[in-house]
Amino acid sequence: MAPQPLSPEETEQALAGLPHWKTDGNSVFRTYSLTGHLPAAAMAMHIAAIQEELNHHSELTLGYNSLAVSVNTHSVGGRITELDIALARRIEEIAPNHGAS
Numbered sequence: 001m002a003p004q005p006l007s008p009e010e011t012e013q014a015l016a017g018l019p020h021w022k023t024d025g026n027s028v029f030r031t032y033s034l035t036g037h038l039p040a041a042a043m044a045m046h047i048a049a050i051q052e053e054l055n056h057h058s059e060l061t062l063g064y065n066s067l068a069v070s071v072n073t074h075s076v077g078g079r080i081t082e083l084d085i086a087l088a089r090r091i092e093e094i095a096p097n098h099g100a101s
């Protein structure tokens with residue numbers, strides 16, 4: 001069954017539990033700061049593994065010492081769903097292990 005898009009209110013409510021994550025109404029996103037390029041790349045690889053496990057994939061932008069994550073749900077026309085929130089929560093769980101802030 002296709003996931004239901006969240007209303008703007010539902011999205012804000014979900015983001016209240018995800019500090020530093022924001023929305024522009026079309027996706028949810030956060031940029032992490034890391035201690036260098038290889039730590040940022042390692043975190044990107046860890047996120048990729050989680051995304052394969054969840055079968056839900058964000059856009060990752062690797063910088064010198066940063067990693068930007070942006071996600072929405074393609075299968076419902078690029079709207080925000082619980083799948084995006086679930087992925088954001090999983091990424092938040094691993095971020096401290098990578099020294100990401």
Ligand SMILES: C[C@H](O)[C@H](O)[C@H]1CNC2=NC(N)=NC(=O)C2=N1
Nearest residue numbers: 055056057058072073074075076
């Ligand atoms: C066929 C496969 O299940 C789909 O393409 C999955 C893969 N990853 C996905 N990722 C995201 N962000 N949205 C999707 O709708 C999606 N669909």
